[in-house]
Amino acid sequence: SLDMKGIFAASITPFDKQNKINDRVLLALMERNIHEGVTGFFIGGSSAECFLLSQEERMRIFEIAAEYKNITKLIAHVGAISTDEAIAYGLKAKKLGYEVISATAPYYYKFSPKAIVQYYYDIYENVGLPIILYNFPGNTGVEFDLQNEDMKALFRSDAIVGVKHTNLNIYQLERIKNIKKELIMYNGFDEVLVAGLAIGADGAIGSTFNFMYPHYRKIQEAFEAFKHEEARILQTKANNIMEALCRVGLISAIKYALTLQGIDAGAPRKPFFELDTTQKQYIEEILNLNLVR
Ligand code: NAY
Numbered sequence: 001s002l003d004m005k006g007i008f009a010a011s012i013t014p015f016d017k018q019n020k021i022n023d024r025v026l027l028a029l030m031e032r033n034i035h036e037g038v039t040g041f042f043i044g045g046s047s048a049e050c051f052l053l054s055q056e057e058r059m060r061i062f063e064i065a066a067e068y069k070n071i072t073k074l075i076a077h078v079g080a081i082s083t084d085e086a087i088a089y090g091l092k093a094k095k096l097g098y099e100v101i102s103a104t105a106p107y108y109y110k111f112s113p114k115a116i117v118q119y120y121y122d123i124y125e126n127v128g129l130p131i132i133l134y135n136f137p138g139n140t141g142v143e144f145d146l147q148n149e150d151m152k153a154l155f156r157s158d159a160i161v162g163v164k165h166t167n168l169n170i171y172q173l174e175r176i177k178n179i180k181k182e183l184i185m186y187n188g189f190d191e192v193l194v195a196g197l198a199i200g201a202d203g204a205i206g207s208t209f210n211f212m213y214p215h216y217r218k219i220q221e222a223f224e225a226f227k228h229e230e231a232r233i234l235q236t237k238a239n240n241i242m243e244a245l246c247r248v249g250l251i252s253a254i255k256y257a258l259t260l261q262g263i264d265a266g267a268p269r270k271p272f273f274e275l276d277t278t279q280k281q282y283i284e285e286i287l288n289l290n291l292v293r
Pocket residue numbers: 010011045046047048166188189190191205206207208242246250
């Protein structure tokens with residue numbers, strides 16, 4: 001079986017001044033995160049602005065990251081509204097040597113539970129790689145109803161090996177794990193990492209690990225050493241940072257935090273705004289106050 005437990009950085013997509021993907025910066029950031037000790041990377045997810053990328057660009061970032069496939073673990077995010085489009089991304093990832101893919105539920109049209117479940121089976125059958133189901137109801141609008149028999153069967157099926165649980169309802173994380181204990185459960189909101197670990201998460205996938213993984217490593221170590229008070233204090237510091245990031249615009253702020261660290265992540269894609277001067281100062285102050293290096 002695949003050993004995919006651990007802490008994965010949800011990669012960003014750095015853009016250059018011409019608004020093109022900056023390969024060099026993406027690789028430099030990955031290299032730094034590998035050096036800091038991350039288990040691997042979640043490539044092309046929300047933090048990578050996947051739904052603001054062209055189809056070619058979504059495949060291109062899989063290709064860039066694949067450079068490190070032998071020294072780290074990679075998950076390719078292939079989620080799309082269209083099943084065929086998701087399959088095309090999955091096939092590209094497979095060709096590049098990825099062994100695991102992930103997919104958001106198809107969104108916007110309010111597809112029926114049957115249609116959503118079929119989307120996952122179709123991806124699995126056509127790509128032939130196990131899927132980490134990306135459960136992000138806040139952004140997709142899709143709630144996985146565990147009372148629904150089709151959805152329960154999906155979690156039990158061979159198609160799904162894990163769940164990226166980007167949902168503050170961590171009770172549901174525990175209930176999903178209870179459906180099939182072999183599922184690899186990833187905590188997906190970095191704000192509740194300590195709680196996710198406590199209720200059974202096997203790891204985490206998050207965007208703030210890009211610029212503050214050493215801080216989370218301390219949380220993980222404290223938790224594993226049963227120093228729960230210490231873990232909570234570090235979580236609070238991390239949450240002071242995340243609250244500020246979300247206030248000014250999460251993805252723009254993550255890119256700015258990286259820029260402060262010498263990783264030139266560039267601006268986010270429109271309609272996202274770049275931070276203004278006041279917001280930049282605010283983020284810099286919050287980081288200085290709370291970041292444990
Ligand atoms: C991804 O790129 O797919 C993700 O990492 C999703 C998880 C992140 N959620 C969002 C909306 O980006 O790491 C979280 C999130 O950034 C963090 O908890 C701060 O809110």
